[in-house]
Amino acid sequence: MPLKPRTRPVPFYFGSADRRLFGCFHEPPDKGGPASAVLICQPVGHEYINSHRALRQLALGLTEAGFPVLRFDYFGCGDSLGDADQGSITRWIEDISTAVSELRTRSGMFRVSVVGLRLGATLAAFAGSLCEDFDTLVLWEPIVKGKDYLDELIALDNEMLRFRPKPKRLKNVHAHIEILGFPLSRMLQAQLEELDLTKIEGRPARRVLVMRTAPMDRQNGLKAHLIETRTQVEDRELRAPEIWLPTQDGSLLVPAQVLQSLVSWVRASS
Amino acid sequence: MKEEAVQFGTPGSLVGIVTSPTLGDERKTGVVLLNPGIVHRVGPGRIYVKIARALAAQGFSVLRFDFSGIGDSLVRLDNRPFEESSVDEACAAMTFLQGTRGIKSFILVGGCSGAVASLETTWVDSRSRAAILINFPARADEAQTSYRHDRHYYWKHALLSLTSWRKLLTGQSNYQKISEALTQGFKHKFIDGKIASGSDQRLRAMMRELVDQGVHLTFICSKGDPLLKDLREAGGGDLRWLCAHGKVACDVIPSDHTFSSLYDQERLVDAILKRANIAALSSEQQADAGGISSTRVEVVLQQGQSVR
Numbered sequence: 001m002p003l004k005p006r007t008r009p010v011p012f013y014f015g016s017a018d019r020r021l022f023g024c025f026h027e028p029p030d031k032g033g034p035a036s037a038v039l040i041c042q043p044v045g046h047e048y049i050n051s052h053r054a055l056r057q058l059a060l061g062l063t064e065a066g067f068p069v070l071r072f073d074y075f076g077c078g079d080s081l082g083d084a085d086q087g088s089i090t091r092w093i094e095d096i097s098t099a100v101s102e103l104r105t106r107s108g109m110f111r112v113s114v115v116g117l118r119l120g121a122t123l124a125a126f127a128g129s130l131c132e133d134f135d136t137l138v139l140w141e142p143i144v145k146g147k148d149y150l151d152e153l154i155a156l157d158n159e160m161l162r163f164r165p166k167p168k169r170l171k172n173v174h175a176h177i178e179i180l181g182f183p184l185s186r187m188l189q190a191q192l193e194e195l196d197l198t199k200i201e202g203r204p205a206r207r208v209l210v211m212r213t214a215p216m217d218r219q220n221g222l223k224a225h226l227i228e229t230r231t232q233v234e235d236r237e238l239r240a241p242e243i244w245l246p247t248q249d250g251s252l253l254v255p256a257q258v259l260q261s262l263v264s265w266v267r268a269s270s
Numbered sequence: 271m272k273e274e275a276v277q278f279g280t281p282g283s284l285v286g287i288v289t290s291p292t293l294g295d296e297r298k299t300g301v302v303l304l305n306p307g308i309v310h311r312v313g314p315g316r317i318y319v320k321i322a323r324a325l326a327a328q329g330f331s332v333l334r335f336d337f338s339g340i341g342d343s344l345v346r347l348d349n350r351p352f353e354e355s356s357v358d359e360a361c362a363a364m365t366f367l368q369g370t371r372g373i374k375s376f377i378l379v380g381g382c383s384g385a386v387a388s389l390e391t392t393w394v395d396s397r398s399r400a401a402i403l404i405n406f407p408a409r410a411d412e413a414q415t416s417y418r419h420d421r422h423y424y425w426k427h428a429l430l431s432l433t434s435w436r437k438l439l440t441g442q443s444n445y446q447k448i449s450e451a452l453t454q455g456f457k458h459k460f461i462d463g464k465i466a467s468g469s470d471q472r473l474r475a476m477m478r479e480l481v482d483q484g485v486h487l488t489f490i491c492s493k494g495d496p497l498l499k500d501l502r503e504a505g506g507g508d509l510r511w512l513c514a515h516g517k518v519a520c521d522v523i524p525s526d527h528t529f530s531s532l533y534d535q536e537r538l539v540d541a542i543l544k545r546a547n548i549a550a551l552s553s554e555q556q557a558d559a560g561g562i563s564s565t566r567v568e569v570v571l572q573q574g575q576s577v578r
Contacts, residue, residue, distance in 0.1 A: 009342060049316075053310075077316075078312050079275070084316060181314065181315025181316075182316070
């Protein structure tokens, strides 16, 4: 059963005029909760659409646990300004920093925990390693190697082509490849090919939880590397649907057990 | 173009984004986009954002919002069925734009279940002067829909797939599912498909009535979607006649249900812009001539038909 929020989330835009980002701020119903706020970093492309419902439920769960929460859309994603082919890894990492500042202002709290899903987790880890001031960080099925992620996306797009008429391609096809209705620019493609979470240099957060809902081999070497950055790392594995993938009947899944586990960990670690 | 996050409805529980045209370029007609299924207001492939921005570039104020329980909107606590609450909330969206932008006539656009909500709202609220119905599910019975999708898959994809034939010949296929899909297919083709159900007759009556009142109706259909066949059967001779006489438009785009390629998305946006411009021009001319009836409900009731 979906959570019924006791306070109304506030949708708003923030950031500079040429890079306006959409956010949704959830205020906890009761004061005197944990002394930190939570930022949720969503995935991109079709994964963003498919996981939106679950991440909103996560925000409600965290709010009920007493945390102020901000969900937001990166530039060129969701309701934020920009077109889908204007996004880049560097720009999205900057967006996370902008969102953290906004969250601090709105919540009045300096300590920030971050929960990221898929590419959102990876971007959050890079953002955290640059500023080195995230309190806790949840990496929910993070993209460890960008090259593997690209291969997965292309394989999925080819698989989905079996079930639909072969689409015509746009004329400016050289500018991007296309994944399930989202353009992936050549620049983003090149950045993803270089992306490697096991090369992260700074400490992404004081404590990190790696949450896996899929087979372990995708996270190869991540935990060991994070420990090298002086991070306290914990990993959990829960069998749950891969909510970021399209479903046959178009339903959007909410993995209640995973969400409960994440909320408990963030509460216990803050 | 400007985008603004808004909350409206009772009590401000619905969340949406208003995309406004450049100051001075505003038209008198607004557009409301209704959720396609349970996907939030961004739409599959972010198509609703593209549609809203393209319409705003042509002077329309556009509100795309989430029905209660979808996206960022709150869950309703009154247990009203979606078929009713969606109409109320679409009306609330028009009221919001009317109150904040002074817009009095609207075009409702929706995909799939959003198309149903668009038509039903247009039926009861005379502020809606046009409805653009994308992949309208004319026969939405869930069990039958499942059979139709299976049948569509077997005919259009599995029949031509080496992998599927290999599975069939090596005992790996779901024979019961195939058998049910084939049986239902024959039953539909030779028995059920020829009979107009109560909902088919209602659809035909609604189309005729709305057209008589000067409402622009456009069906935009994906050629690769089984819903196109359903619409043709449900609309029957009435739909064919209305289309042939230019009273209802039916644009067919070679695509899948969710317009999941960028090329298809461009064709969809072009089709919506074209139909929205025609409808707005007509609506604005009618309004200038003072020709819009006060409420559609009154008109329908005068003719002795129940609205709900």
